[in-house]
Each structure stands twice: as C-alpha cells, then as structure tokens.
Amino acid sequence: MIAAHLPILQIILPLLAAPICVLIRPQKFVWPFVLIVSWATLGLAAMMLNQVLLSGPISYALGGWEAPWGIEYRVDLLNAFVILLVALIGAVVLTYAPESVKREIDGDRQPYFYAAFLLCLTGLLGICITGDAFNVFVFLEISSLSTYGLISLGRDRRALTAAYNYLILGTIGATFILIGIGLMYMMTGTLNMADLASRLQGVNHTRTIQVAFAFLSVGLTLKLALFPLHIWLPNAYTYAPSVVTAFIAATATKVSVYVFLRFVFTIFGADFAFGTMHIDYLLLPLALAGIFVASAVAIYQSNLKRLLAYSSVAQIGYIMLGISFGTITGLTAGIVHLFNHALMKGALFLAVGSIFLRINSVQLDDLSGLGKRLPVTSFAFVLAGLGLIGVPLTVGFISKWYLLLAAIEAGWWPVAVLVLISSLMALVYIWRFVETAYFRPVPDDAPPVSEAPLLMQIPMWLLIALAIGLGVQTSLTAGIAQRAALWLLAGAP
Amino acid sequence: MSPTTAIIAACLLPLCGAPLIALLGRRENLRDAVTVLIAVATFATVCTLVPAVTAGARPSVHLIEIFPNLALVFQVEPLGMLFALVASGLWIATSIYAFGYMRGHHEENQTRFFFFFAVAISAALGAAFSGNMLTLFFCYEVLTLSTYPLVTHHRSEEAKAAGRIYMGILLSTSIGFLLLAMIATYHIAGTLAFVPGGILTGRASEWIIGVLLLLYAFGTGKAALMPFHRWLPSAMVAPTPVSALLHAVAVVKTGVFTIVKIVVYIFGIDLLAETGAGTYLTYVACITILGGSLIAMTKDNLKARLAYSTISQLSYIVLGAALANNWGIIGASMHIAMHAFGKITLFFCAGAIMVALHKTEISDMKGIGRQMPFTMGAFLIASLSIIGLPPLGGAWSKWYLVLAGLEAEHYIAVGTLLLSSLLNIAYLMPVAVNAFFYPAPEGSHGRQEAPLACVLPLLFTALGSLILFFYPGPLLDLCRQIGR
Numbered sequence: 001m002i003a004a005h006l007p008i009l010q011i012i013l014p015l016l017a018a019p020i021c022v023l024i025r026p027q028k029f030v031w032p033f034v035l036i037v038s039w040a041t042l043g044l045a046a047m048m049l050n051q052v053l054l055s056g057p058i059s060y061a062l063g064g065w066e067a068p069w070g071i072e073y074r075v076d077l078l079n080a081f082v083i084l085l086v087a088l089i090g091a092v093v094l095t096y097a098p099e100s101v102k103r104e105i106d107g108d109r110q111p112y113f114y115a116a117f118l119l120c121l122t123g124l125l126g127i128c129i130t131g132d133a134f135n136v137f138v139f140l141e142i143s144s145l146s147t148y149g150l151i152s153l154g155r156d157r158r159a160l161t162a163a164y165n166y167l168i169l170g171t172i173g174a175t176f177i178l179i180g181i182g183l184m185y186m187m188t189g190t191l192n193m194a195d196l197a198s199r200l201q202g203v204n205h206t207r208t209i210q211v212a213f214a215f216l217s218v219g220l221t222l223k224l225a226l227f228p229l230h231i232w233l234p235n236a237y238t239y240a241p242s243v244v245t246a247f248i249a250a251t252a253t254k255v256s257v258y259v260f261l262r263f264v265f266t267i268f269g270a271d272f273a274f275g276t277m278h279i280d281y282l283l284l285p286l287a288l289a290g291i292f293v294a295s296a297v298a299i300y301q302s303n304l305k306r307l308l309a310y311s312s313v314a315q316i317g318y319i320m321l322g323i324s325f326g327t328i329t330g331l332t333a334g335i336v337h338l339f340n341h342a343l344m345k346g347a348l349f350l351a352v353g354s355i356f357l358r359i360n361s362v363q364l365d366d367l368s369g370l371g372k373r374l375p376v377t378s379f380a381f382v383l384a385g386l387g388l389i390g391v392p393l394t395v396g397f398i399s400k401w402y403l404l405l406a407a408i409e410a411g412w413w414p415v416a417v418l419v420l421i422s423s424l425m426a427l428v429y430i431w432r433f434v435e436t437a438y439f440r441p442v443p444d445d446a447p448p449v450s451e452a453p454l455l456m457q458i459p460m461w462l463l464i465a466l467a468i469g470l471g472v473q474t475s476l477t478a479g480i481a482q483r484a485a486l487w488l489l490a491g492a493p
Numbered sequence: 494m495s496p497t498t499a500i501i502a503a504c505l506l507p508l509c510g511a512p513l514i515a516l517l518g519r520r521e522n523l524r525d526a527v528t529v530l531i532a533v534a535t536f537a538t539v540c541t542l543v544p545a546v547t548a549g550a551r552p553s554v555h556l557i558e559i560f561p562n563l564a565l566v567f568q569v570e571p572l573g574m575l576f577a578l579v580a581s582g583l584w585i586a587t588s589i590y591a592f593g594y595m596r597g598h599h600e601e602n603q604t605r606f607f608f609f610f611a612v613a614i615s616a617a618l619g620a621a622f623s624g625n626m627l628t629l630f631f632c633y634e635v636l637t638l639s640t641y642p643l644v645t646h647h648r649s650e651e652a653k654a655a656g657r658i659y660m661g662i663l664l665s666t667s668i669g670f671l672l673l674a675m676i677a678t679y680h681i682a683g684t685l686a687f688v689p690g691g692i693l694t695g696r697a698s699e700w701i702i703g704v705l706l707l708l709y710a711f712g713t714g715k716a717a718l719m720p721f722h723r724w725l726p727s728a729m730v731a732p733t734p735v736s737a738l739l740h741a742v743a744v745v746k747t748g749v750f751t752i753v754k755i756v757v758y759i760f761g762i763d764l765l766a767e768t769g770a771g772t773y774l775t776y777v778a779c780i781t782i783l784g785g786s787l788i789a790m791t792k793d794n795l796k797a798r799l800a801y802s803t804i805s806q807l808s809y810i811v812l813g814a815a816l817a818n819n820w821g822i823i824g825a826s827m828h829i830a831m832h833a834f835g836k837i838t839l840f841f842c843a844g845a846i847m848v849a850l851h852k853t854e855i856s857d858m859k860g861i862g863r864q865m866p867f868t869m870g871a872f873l874i875a876s877l878s879i880i881g882l883p884p885l886g887g888a889w890s891k892w893y894l895v896l897a898g899l900e901a902e903h904y905i906a907v908g909t910l911l912l913s914s915l916l917n918i919a920y921l922m923p924v925a926v927n928a929f930f931y932p933a934p935e936g937s938h939g940r941q942e943a944p945l946a947c948v949l950p951l952l953f954t955a956l957g958s959l960i961l962f963f964y965p966g967p968l969l970d971l972c973r974q975i976g977r
Contacts, residue, residue, distance in 0.1 A: 390668065391638065392631040401560065404676045416676070420669045427664055431657075439645070439653045474559050 006048045007060040007073040010083065011126050014041055018118040022111050031098045034114045038091040041121070045087035049080040059131070067131065068192035074131030078335070078484040082258045083128045085339055089250040089346050090121045096459035097243045099452070100353045104241040105153050113153055117247070120146035124255045133181045133267070134191045136259060137174065140223070143255070144170045147248055151240040162235035169222060169232040176219030183212035184267075197267050204272050213277055216263055224256035226283075226320055227290025230313045237309035242353030245305060249312055250346035254338050257319055261335075265488040274326045283324035288418055290317035295425035299432070304355070304362040307429055308348055311388065314422070315341045318403060321419070325406045331485035333402035336478050340387075340395035343470070347384040347463035351377055354452035354460065364432065369442030376451050378437045380460055385430035387467045390423045394471040398478055494538070496545050496552030500567050500622055503538045503577065506531055507584075507615035511608045518604035525592045528607050532588045532614075536581040539574075539618070546574045547970055549977075553624050562684055565631070566624030570687070571974040572757070572826055576750045577621035579833045580743050584614050586950040590841055591734035593946025597848040600732055606646060610735070612639040617743040620750065626675050626685035626759065629751060630667070633715070636747055637663045640739055644731045655727040662724040663714045671712025674705050678759065687754065689976050691761025702760065703770040709755050710774050715748025716811055717804045719781040726800040733844030736796060741803055741836035746829055749810040753825050756814040757976045765817035774815035779909040781808035786916035793854050795843045798920060799836065805913065806832050806879065809894060812906055816897045823972045824893030830968060831878065831886040834957045838875035839921075841951035842868050845943035855924055862928035864941040867948055871955035873925040878958040880917040886961030889969075
C-alpha cells in the first residue's frame, strides 16, 4: 500500500505537517514533531531510491488522471538521487536546529520558522519529483517564497534587504522559467515532460522553441546562481539564520541544477541543446569565470559565512563546467559534485552555526585561537574544508577526478589546468581559517567557552563522516551519477 | 602471519597506535614506552614480509574500488620493501631519540607531536606498499597533511610562514602536476597499476611521454627537484626529530621513491631509454645536485646546510632513475637506504648539539669534538658516507650511479656526480674537522654529551652506515629484483 503511493507521500507528508506546526501547543512539541516528519521523509526517499534501483522508474498518476492529461509524478534514478540528498540534508539540519534556532530566532516566531522550513522542503522535493513542467514552476514558487521568509528571519537587519533582493531576482528567474514553459505549451499543447520531449522533436527548429530554450536557460541559471547571475546569493547566505544557510546552501541551488539537467537533457535533448543551440559555448566560459572570480573574492572575505557563500558560487561553477562538456564523464562529474558539494558545504555551514552559537560572531578576526577554544568544531571545519580543496580520501577528490578526466577526454587540457589552479585558490581561503584558528593566540579577554551541544555535533559529524566515507566508497554516489549520466545522454524521457 | 595480514598490519599499527598515544598523553613514560613498542612491532611486521618478497612473491591486498578499474591496492615489491624497511627501522631509532630530544629541549605539546608522527609513518608505509598510483597518491597527500602540524609545531610566526611554503609547494605541485599526470595516464592507459615494464608502452607518442615524465617529476614536490625545493629548508623550523626522520627519510624518500616507482612501473625503463624522454630530467637532476651543494656551502646554520645537502642528494636518486638503465635503478634504490642512514645520523647530531650545547651555527661549533666526542665521531662517519667514501655504505650507491652514467654514455651525469662529491667534502668535512682540531671552546668543562637517549640512536645509525658497506648483499638482492 505504502509502496504504491510513495511518490505522493513524499510530498504530502511535509506539506501537511507544515500548517500543523503552527497549531501545535505548547510550542516545545513543535520541534520533536518536525523531527519525526523530516526523518520519515528521508525514510520515504530512501525507499523510493531503492525501488527505482530495483525495478526502474516509477510513474504515479495524481488522482488517477493518466498522463498526459493529469499530473504525473515520475521518479527515475536522477531525481530519486536528488530527492534523497534533499531529504537527507533536511533531516540532518532539522536535527541540528533547535539550539541554533533558539539563539537566532525569537521565541514566538519559531513555529513559523519550522512551518516555512517544511514548506521549503516540500517545494524542493516537489520540483524534483514531478513529471509536469508547469508543476515544476508551482513547486519552485512554494520553495522560493518560503526561502524568502526564512532568510528574512535572520537577526541582522540586513537579512531583510538580502531577502528582498533575492525575492526580486528569484521572481525574475521564475518568470523567465514560466515564459519558457508557456512558449513550449503554445507549440505543443502539453505540459507533461515525456510528452513534451517527444512532441518537441517536430517543432524544435522554430524560433518560438529556441526562444523558450533561451528563457528557460537564463531563468534556471539565475536560480542556480551561475556567475554572473549569482549576485543574490552571497548576501542571502550571509544574513540568513545559520540553519537556513546550511539548508539552502546544500539544497536550493542543487535542485535548480537538477531542473536544468531535466529540461536541457530530457526535454530538449542533448542534440538540440548542444548541437543546435550551442549552450556549451555559454556555459563553459561562464562556469570557468565563476570559479575564478568567486574563488578570488572568497579569499578576501573577512566574514566566514560570506567566504563560504562565494565558495558556493565557485563550486556551482564546477558543477556547470562538468555539465557543459555534455559527455558522460562530464555529466557524471557534475551530478556527483552536486551531491558531494552539498555534503561538504552543509557540514561547513553547520560548523559555522556552532561557532556562532558559542563565539557570537563569524568574523574571521574574532576567531583567533579558535583551535584552542573550540577544538572539535574547528577540526570539523578543517576536515570539511579539505574536502572543498579536493584532498584525496574526501568526496571533493572524487568530483575533481571526474571533472579533470572529462576535460582531458574532451581534449581540453587548458581547462584541466585551470580547474587545478582553482583548487589551489580553495586551499588559500580554507587556509585563512586554519591560520586564524591555530596560529593566532586566543585573545586575553576571551571568555571560556564550551563546545556546541551534542545534538549539534552529531549531525555535523554525520555529514563529515559521509563526506569522507563516500570519498572512499564511491559506488553509491559516483556509481549512481554515472548511470544517471548515461541515461540522460541516451535521451530517454 | 600471512603476507596479506602483514601488509595491513604494518600500515595500520602506527595509525591505530596514534590514538593510543594520544590517550596516554598525561603519563609520559608509558606514552613513550608504547610509542617504541609500536615502532618495534611495526618494524617486525615489515620484516616478516622480506623472505617472501626476496623469493619473488608479490603479496597484495585489494581493498575498495574507487574508480572504474582503479581500486585501493597494496602490493609489496622489492623497491617498496626496501623503503618500508628503512622507514620503519629508522622510526625505532627516531622514537628513542625523540624522547631524549623533546624532554632535553623542553618542547611543549609532545603528545600531539608523537600522534602526528605515528600517522605520518603510517602514510609512508602505505606509500611504500602502494599497488597503484592512486593508492600512492592518497598516502602521499596524507603524509603532507599529517606532517604540517609537525613542521609548524612551535606555532610561531616563523612556523606559520614556513608552514605556508611547506603546504603551498607540496600541495600545489601534487594537485597541479601529479594529479594531472595521473589522470592523463589513466585516460591513456585505462589503469594506474604498477606493472613491471610500465603501462604506457605503445600507447602514447614520444612527446606526450616526455611531458608526462616531467609532470610526474615536478609533481612529486617531495623529491625537492629545483625549482620546487624551497619547502625543505623551510621545514627545518620543526623540532629536530622531525627533520631527521621525516625530512631526511620518510617524506623526502617518499618523493624520490615515487619517482623511481613511476619510472620503473608506469613508464618502464625500456620505454624511457628508447624515447629518450629521461634526458630533460637528467639535466634537472644535475642542476639540482650541483645547485643544492653550492647553496649548502653558503649556509652557516647546520640544519639549513643539511637541508640543502638533502636536496642535492635526493637528486642522485632522481638522476639514477632518469638514466633509465638497470645500474641506475640499483644505484637509485640503494641510495634511498644509504642516504637515509647517513643523513638521519647528521640530523641526530645537529639535534644533539642543540640539546647539549644550544648551538645551531656551524661557526660556533669549533672544538666541540672535545665536549661531544661520540656525537662528532658519528658526524664524521656519516659525512664520509654522504660523500661516498669507503668503507661506508654511501660508496656503493655512488658506484652504481656512476656505472649507470657510463652505461648511458651520459658524461655530464658522471661529471656531476664526481664534482658533487668534491662539493660534499667542501661543505661537510669542515664541520667535523673543526670540531676536533680546534681546542675546546672557552668556559667548557670536560665532556658534555646530550642525554643517552639521543646519543645511542645516532651511534646506532652511524654504525648502520658502516655495516651497509661490508654487508650490502641482502640490500643488493632486493635492488636487483626491482622491476622484475
């Protein structure tokens, strides 16, 4: 019974739980409730991936209305993988949340925080699971609106302008996406992705479809923060509450990358996107420019959260670089880095949250001697940071390996060299933290502090354990990514 | 113990010992005893592998597959066997020396020191037993990261600056060149396994082979080829036991070991000889040999002079590999052992002088032979071995290296080796000679040796150089089998 309705349960569960959060009295029960919901969501995601691995893609007709008339939820290897990632990060971050939320968000707003968080989770899961192009837009708006709310909850008043900024740009992006979908509907009369893919074959020489492709690409690259459309990201990540930053940094942009892959490869098809529209001419330079510019900017940041935010822009560059090759290895690199970066950045932002909880600042200048004051958290940050540099035995190395292999396979040696140089820039910005934490003395007036509570340590270390374990046991991540890449390029919807 | 268990045990013993050492941090004597015990057990485990390997077996362990057709693999072959014996054997001597030094010198954070030391040894042994380039690369990077806290042990501004150079050069060369070369090789050959005769034959054009070899050689920053040698003198801010074992044996030898291994098992010496791809590398090695020696002469700080001497000596090994013939490989691999015994003794002596007399500059060391006769005696023996004079071990490796130069008809290499011996005499001998031939410094009162825990190991390693001259047989047997 449950197995047959897994796809809809995946969405309904967090969606219905969100309003209940606001109704629960007394408030102290809100978090345990949310915790159960989030882990149940993760359980469902794992069951669904398992089912896909065993018996192939799942198609679920909503309300019994068959596709292409009704809305279809369609789960295949690629989105089952991304759904698992989103659900995992959601569960881990919510486990971590209560202490940090108590510290950073006013008491009476906390139920609303949890409700918005669940809505955001619902939206992100929905974007991934649906097989209907318009439905993507609907879920995109659910996740975006809740994200604007979550960001604006930050203590710093600049969180409001950051949220507003993101609201404007995010809406422009979403509108572009909607225009693209509308144009496709105009030409084909369908919104179902599989149906679209087959009907587009006949009309994709028309200017309308080419314009649709352009609108969609620009809208999606804005949502996934590809340089130079990333300008909403640094402020949003910096001023949002720590928990929110950890969650959206690890999931929101990744889900947008997924939508990009879905539209470009399964709906339009690689032949059209790369052969006719030459999207690689656009993606490759922008990805490389993003990697370098954002890494360079990250080096000069004095705020640890902003430093990591710029690093995220650079890492998205790596993902898009892999995709821009349009080859199996390149796509594998992109997809595997999508997963790996989420783990590493999630762990890093959770560590930053723990630091803020105890030190009450994330300015590098205030973190002198942190290695002595918070040894466990500092060490966690360094470990996750090593992953970002791409040191062997971490997931970062796996991503970099596939990316370099893809570049060399394509015969683009200079690109390979540029990727290597850029990882040294990551070394520089991570080392700024290392030198601050371990080589500067503890300030004389620094009050003694204790490590963050165990409830925050465990989720953080869980992500770090994954970031290291999956760097050795690669069959889950790289294995699935490779199968997904093969399947995306085969062009089957 | 079966060979496969021994391989795993040898790599894991120091790694698992490290947390134990950390736990015993408060009880110094117990902690130090445990460290020595682990070192002895590790060495014994490595030794159990020798008979099988000498008999021609190549025991291996396949762990997990990381990339398609590319797994974490450990396999023992003669070159790795030799390196593992040297590293684990000298770890025992260094641990004993370190207790004397760290206590005599009142160093802080000794537990952290011994912890990372054990991790570093584990990585070095892992590198020695690597069955493919990927495994070797993993161990190589773990070694870089685990020695960073040792190099920056004092946490001073000076240590921070040195740490930057250390990490900067080692990580950027390994990520920038070595990784690139590896991935290119994987793309060309579809594997990174160490196979006798190499994996690239017939698969790539001449100029690609040449470029790859240079990428590998410069990418192995630990081999300290010029112009990527600056990290080694910087690393000398570390406490002396670190300089002794890591920056005369484990770390730098991992570098040259990697190069020899790549030459023999990735390219194959026949391929290099045919294509002549090694030519450029021989010139780089010659420049480094002479350049290192010349800079060493200008240094008054004893550890700095030894560091540049190491840079120069490491390139002997690179030169042997680049000459691409059997004599060269034998000479290069023998030099790994010979130089290890000689240079570790010299560093031990430098540390002992620092502990006993608080002297670091060579110009202050006139006449100290009268205060520290054993230490300076050992210093003299080790200097002679580095120069390559009989009856000391260093003579053998230089012999084979010169033979290799003649066989390859590479007279520049032969000339460099001979000239370098003269330079060695010029910068090493004055230290020992001045120590004995000048009167004892003013205000000294009789004998003033370092603690016994410091002196015994350095006498032992000096004796080792002597023994290796008279009984090079087992070592030579191992070296002859490399690449077979």
